[in-house]
Structure formats: C-alpha cells, structure tokens
Amino acid sequence: MKINNLGYLIKEGIRGIFLHGFMSFAAVCVTVACLLIVGTFSSLMYNLSIMVEDLNKTNEIMVYVDENLSDAEARSIGTYINRIENVQQATFVSREQALEDFVAEYGESNIFDGTDASYLRHRFSVTLVDNHLLEETTQAIRGISGVADISAAYELAEGFSTLQDVLQIASVVVVTVLLIVSLLIISNTVKLAMYDRRDEIAVMKMVGATNGFIRLPFVVEGFILGMLGAAVAFAAEWIMYDALVGRINAVDSLKLFSFVPFTQMMLPMVATFAAAGLFVGVVGSWTSIRKFMDV
Amino acid sequence: MIEFTNVTKSYSVGTHALRGVTMQIEDGEFAFLVGPSGSGKSTIIKLITGELKPTSGTVHVNGYSLERIRKREVPYLRRTVGVVFQDFRLIETKTVYDNVAFAMRAIGARTREIRERVPYILELVGLETKSRRHPTELSGGEQQRLAIARALVNNPSTIIADEPTGNLDPARSYEIMTLLQEINNLGTTMLVVTHERDLVERFSKRVIAINEGVVVHDGMDGYYRL
Numbered sequence: 218m219k220i221n222n223l224g225y226l227i228k229e230g231i232r233g234i235f236l237h238g239f240m241s242f243a244a245v246c247v248t249v250a251c252l253l254i255v256g257t258f259s260s261l262m263y264n265l266s267i268m269v270e271d272l273n274k275t276n277e278i279m280v281y282v283d284e285n286l287s288d289a290e291a292r293s294i295g296t297y298i299n300r301i302e303n304v305q306q307a308t309f310v311s312r313e314q315a316l317e318d319f320v321a322e323y324g325e326s327n328i329f330d331g332t333d334a335s336y337l338r339h340r341f342s343v344t345l346v347d348n349h350l351l352e353e354t355t356q357a358i359r360g361i362s363g364v365a366d367i368s369a370a371y372e373l374a375e376g377f378s379t380l381q382d383v384l385q386i387a388s389v390v391v392v393t394v395l396l397i398v399s400l401l402i403i404s405n406t407v408k409l410a411m412y413d414r415r416d417e418i419a420v421m422k423m424v425g426a427t428n429g430f431i432r433l434p435f436v437v438e439g440f441i442l443g444m445l446g447a448a449v450a451f452a453a454e455w456i457m458y459d460a461l462v463g464r465i466n467a468v469d470s471l472k473l474f475s476f477v478p479f480t481q482m483m484l485p486m487v488a489t490f491a492a493a494g495l496f497v498g499v500v501g502s503w504t505s506i507r508k509f510m511d512v
Numbered sequence: 513m514i515e516f517t518n519v520t521k522s523y524s525v526g527t528h529a530l531r532g533v534t535m536q537i538e539d540g541e542f543a544f545l546v547g548p549s550g551s552g553k554s555t556i557i558k559l560i561t562g563e564l565k566p567t568s569g570t571v572h573v574n575g576y577s578l579e580r581i582r583k584r585e586v587p588y589l590r591r592t593v594g595v596v597f598q599d600f601r602l603i604e605t606k607t608v609y610d611n612v613a614f615a616m617r618a619i620g621a622r623t624r625e626i627r628e629r630v631p632y633i634l635e636l637v638g639l640e641t642k643s644r645r646h647p648t649e650l651s652g653g654e655q656q657r658l659a660i661a662r663a664l665v666n667n668p669s670t671i672i673a674d675e676p677t678g679n680l681d682p683a684r685s686y687e688i689m690t691l692l693q694e695i696n697n698l699g700t701t702m703l704v705v706t707h708e709r710d711l712v713e714r715f716s717k718r719v720i721a722i723n724e725g726v727v728v729h730d731g732m733d734g735y736y737r738l
C-alpha cells in the first residue's frame with residue numbers, strides 16, 4: 218500500500234461515517250452501551266471486592282493465653298504465632314488493654330463498672346493471609362503451648378470467602394458474555410453499513426480494486442467508530458460513577474459502603490475501553506466485509 | 513486480445529449457456545455481439561471479466577488465462593477491461609466528477625493524476641459542464657456517458673459494453689455508439705452487446721452473432737442472420 222493512499226483511506230473512513238450517519242450513530246451507541254454496562258459492572262465488582270477485603274482484614278481471630286503464665290511469657294507466645302505460615306499479623310493485647318477497649322466500645326452502658334482487669338486474659342489479635350485456611354491455622358495455633366483458647370468467627374470468615382469467590386466468577390462470566398454480545402451487535406451493525414455501501418464495493422471490484430484496498434476504508438471506519446464509542450463510554454462512565462458514588466455517600470451516613478475514587482480505576486479502564494473499541498471496530502468491520510468480497 | 517477456444521459454460525446441470533464458442537477479437541478491433549435473449553451474451557462478458565470460469569475450453573484476455581486465473585490476479589485483469597452496463601451502476605450519492613474519480617482512487621491513483629485525468633475524460637464524453645451534478649440529475653444518455661467515462665478513466669486496453677443503448681431513444685443510441693466508435697479510434701478494443709439491428713447495420717462493423725450458446729455468424733459487413 219503506497220503511503221500517498223493513507224490520506225485517502227482516512228478521508229474515506231471519515232466520509233463513510235458521515236455518509237451513513239445513522240448507521241454510524243447506531244454503531245457508536247451500541248459500543249457505548251456495551252462498554253458502559255461492562256464498565257459499570259467491573260467498577261462495582263472492583264469496589265465490592267475491595268470492601269470484602271476490608272471486611273476480611275477486620276475479621277480477626279482472638280487467641281487467649283493461659284492465665285497462669287507471666288506477662289513476659291504471655292508476650293513471647295506472639296513469636297510462635299507469627300511463625301505460622303498463614304498468619305499475617307499477631308498483635309498482643311494485654312488484659313488491661315482489652316478491658317479499656319471493652320469500656321470504650323460499650324461506654325454508654327455500665328456493665329463493666331467495677332470490673333477488674335484480672336478477670337480477663339492476655340490475648341493476641343491475629344489476622345490471616347488467606348481466610349480459606351482458617352481451620353488449619355487455628356489447629357496450628359492451638360498446638361502452641363500456653364494457648365488456652367481460640368475464638369474465631371468461622372462462619373463470618375467462610376461467608377466472606379464464598380462471597381469473594383462468587384463475585385469473581387460472576388464478574389468473569391458477565392463481562393465475557395457482554396463483550397461477546399457487543400461484538401456480535403457491532404459486527405452486525407457494520408455489516409448493515411456495508412450492505413448500505415454495496416454499490417460502491419461492486420464498482421470498486423468492477424474497476425479492479427484489490428480486496429485489501431476495498432476493505433481498508435471500512436476497517437478505518439470501524440476503527441474510528443470503535444474509538445469514538447470507547448471515548449464517549451469512558452466520559453459517560455466517569456460522570457455516571459461520580460454521580461452514583463456521590464448519591465450513595467449522601468444517603469449512606471453510616472459509611473457502610475466505601476467507594477474508591479474513579480481516578481483510581483482510570484488507567485485500567487482507559488486501556489480496557491480502548492482495547493475493546495479497537496477490537497470491536499476492526500474485527501467487526503473486517504469480518505463483515507468478507508461477505509461482500511466474493512463478486 | 514480476447515480469445516475463446518471451444519468454451520462451454522453450464523450454470524447447473526442442464527442449463528448450457530455456452531456450447532462451444534470459439535472467437536478471437538484483436539487489439540484495437542470494434543465488434544458487435546448480437547443474439548436473442550438468453551443466447552449467452554452476458555455469460556460471455558462475465559467470462560471475460562473473470563466473474564465466471566468456463567466449464568471447459570480456454571479464455572485468454574489481455575495476457576491472462578481466465579480458466580486458471582488466481583483470485584488475487586483478477587483485479588489486475590479487470591484494470592485492462594472497462595465494463596459499461598445497460599443499468600449504468602452509478603453511485604447516486606457521488607457527483608459526476610466523483611463517480612469517475614472514485615474509479616481511479618479504487619486502484620490507488622494519486623490525487624494529482626486524478627485531478628488531471630478526470631476533466632479530460634469528462635470532456636471526451638461531453639459531460640465537462642455537468643461535473644458537479646449527481647447521476648439522478650442527468651438524462652439517460654448522459655448517465656450512459658458517465659458510465660462510459662468511468663469505464664474509460666483507468667485507460668483499459670479493452671472496453672466491453674453490455675446493451676449500452678437499451679434504455680435510450682434512437683437518436684441518443686446513435687450518439688452513444690458514435691462515442692464508442694471515437695474511443696475505439698483512439699486505440700481501445702471495443703466489444704458492444706446489442707439487440708438493435710438498425711444500429712448494427714448503420715455502423716457496418718464486425719458482427720458476431722450467437723444463438724443458443726453457439727456462434728452462428730461472424731462477419732465484417734454489419735449484416736447478420738440468426
């Protein structure tokens with residue numbers, strides 16, 4: 218392909234967009250709609266998985282130390298707990314500290330009035346690397362001498378793990394399905410646009426244009442449409458996301474949900490949208506034009 | 513040069529459009545191809561442009577062997593053969609100028625070449641004052657001139673016209689035929705399919721007559737029997 222044709226190709230591509238304005242508009246709309254759905258879904262998934270992770274972090278195990286041990290002996294157990302593979306962090310909480318925490322938490326009532334710290338045991342607050350291995354890890358901690366008891370929120374931890382698994386599988390499935398659907402719709406839209414221009418293609422074939430040359434303006438057109446769709450979708454996603462998060466934060470005074478700012482997801486989203494737009498535009502037009510080539 | 517040797521063409525089992533056609537048209541020649549409806553005229557044209565392959569026999573066009581041409585060679589064959597159809601096949605969204613320029617761009621011509629050649633060709637076919645119109649704003653004869661201009665613009669060595677006067681009144685038909693003759697005088701091989709006996713006799717050129725897929729007459733005097 219001679220380089221002096223580049224200008225022609227781009228001009229033809231852009232001309233095609235305006236010449237078949239309605240089809241182009243439809244193609245861009247479909248791209249935008251699909252990318253918006255994919256984008257919204259992925260950003261929700263991303264936020265949920267971050268929230269689950271945050272919840273997971275607060276999901277700690279309490280390891281109670283034998284009350285007959287001295288303070289120093291009790292503290293030294295932390296070294297052994299930290300040595301267990303799946304333990305992320307074991308933090309010593311003295312019985313005095315524990316009482317203070319309780320009082321602080323339930324300050325309104327006076328159930329702890331007159332309670333002496335000696336009623337409580339020294340303890341470690343332990344967080345895990347992987348909550349799936351909760352049972353194995355508690356077994357291991359139980360094996361350490363000086364550990365009297367363990368309280369772990371088995372059910373809560375398991376619930377979080379399951380939720381995370383489900384979210385992960387669901388997001389992969391939904392995003393895959395949506396991408397396939399949008400590719401099909403766009404390929405079909407481009408096919409219609411091409412059908413619209415079958416006269417031009419027939420003339421080009423008649424005067425001896427090569428198949429590659431006939432295809433290129435359409436591929437350029439598809440590329441521009443895909444990119445346009447990606448850009449519009451990205452801007453809309455940004456506006457939508459900020460509006461949505463703003464509204465939720467306004468209602469959610471208890472701070473049950475925490476959303477990351479859009480800018481934190483911006484780079485991967487730009488990359489994904491651009492790649493999807495490129496793929497959908499170029500692959501869509503390339504496969505559609507094949508049909509018109511056998512003249 | 514166009515050379516058919518014992519060419520047969522069957523569309524499907526039973527329909528024998530051509531049953532052994534042998535003919536030769538030299539470079540620079542002007543020939544009419546005549547015959548009743550369904551005799552196989554359009555089939556011959558499609559064999560020349562590589563749209564169809566012969567069932568048996570050989571077809572040679574401007575150095576290409578059509579019975580065994582490769583798919584990616586077909587565009588280069590077509591650059592040597594300009595085709596004019598009865599139904600014009602113009603692009604209605606493009607102006608007269610752009611219809612012609614489009615045919616040049618389609619084979620990768622430079623913008624400068626296009627700017628030089630299109631006005632020359634439009635003048636040749638007598639459309640130089642209508643270059644900004646659209647095909648729908650032209651008369652039938654003018655549309656046919658535009659179709660001829662487009663077939664001509666890439667300077668093919670051969671032009672094939674399938675019923676180029678089918679939709680025109682006798683005066684317009686005569687003008688178009690005269691134009692084709694002028695183009696032939698400039699050196700382009702011309703093969704014209706037509707039904708119009710009057711016209712053929714008036715121009716007294718070579719006539720190849722075909723009936724039921726065989727050549728029944730091939731003579732130089734413009735007269736023919738079917």
Ligand SMILES: Nc1ncnc2c1ncn2[C@@H]1O[C@H](COP(=O)(O)OP(=O)(O)OP(=O)(O)O)[C@@H](O)[C@H]1O
Nearest residue numbers: 523524527529547548549550551552553554555556
């Ligand atoms: N695509 C096709 N499939 C099957 N048969 C066909 C096809 N095209 C043409 N034929 C048959 O082949 C024969 C020759 O057709 P062709 O189109 O070459 O005739 P023609 O001489 O151009 O006729 P006309 O003057 O009406 O245009 C006819 O019997 C026609 O029915």
Ligand SMILES: [Mg+2]
Nearest residue numbers: 553554555674
């Ligand atoms: Mg015919």
